[in-house]
Amino acid sequence: MSIEMLLIDETDTLVQGGVPAVHQRKFRERLTEGSVYTLSRFDVTRSNPKFKLTDGPVSIRFNEGTDFEKLAATARTIPTEHFRFRPHEQILELANTSRQLP
Template structure:
């Protein structure tokens, strides 16, 4: 019997015990330049089989637990995480929500998957839309 997974598009704010199967597209460190480059979080882009992309965040306090397990392009099962509203000042995806890792989050790398999860995701915009976004401090075009 195949495992059932939660699709990222179905997530709503709250704590989840369900499991999502996702690919880690990219990750990077977010640092506070006003505090000498202090690590605030590890940010990431996650995508599922339905081509839904969500921003993920590992707060600095939990980064030691997850940092060494992060590999761009790899597929993971993700469970026991929080879903929060996306920060409108730093919004990298079209969705309203983001995933936040917590002390109980389970994040396991899969050697193989039966699902077809994209390896990239692009947001196409009309030139006029990009001009509207420029200098608004709301979204990175």
């Protein structure tokens, strides 16, 4: 199973990102939700129309050569206006309805 994530760059642009199942063990323990990283040597692919976290046409995919480093201290904050928070119960109601999740 792959790891899918939402990445935000320094200009607040949202991009879908993912780690294929084959590389999951290499990266999973190094990724922390809400953290800021520098990222290099990754693949850019077309977004999967069946599973999109953003409206962007491309997605970032980690590969065997992808390198990233967690920034210890930064003044950057993650802008919450890009997200629509919903209770878990509302999301469960939409499951398997062939409708887009909020």
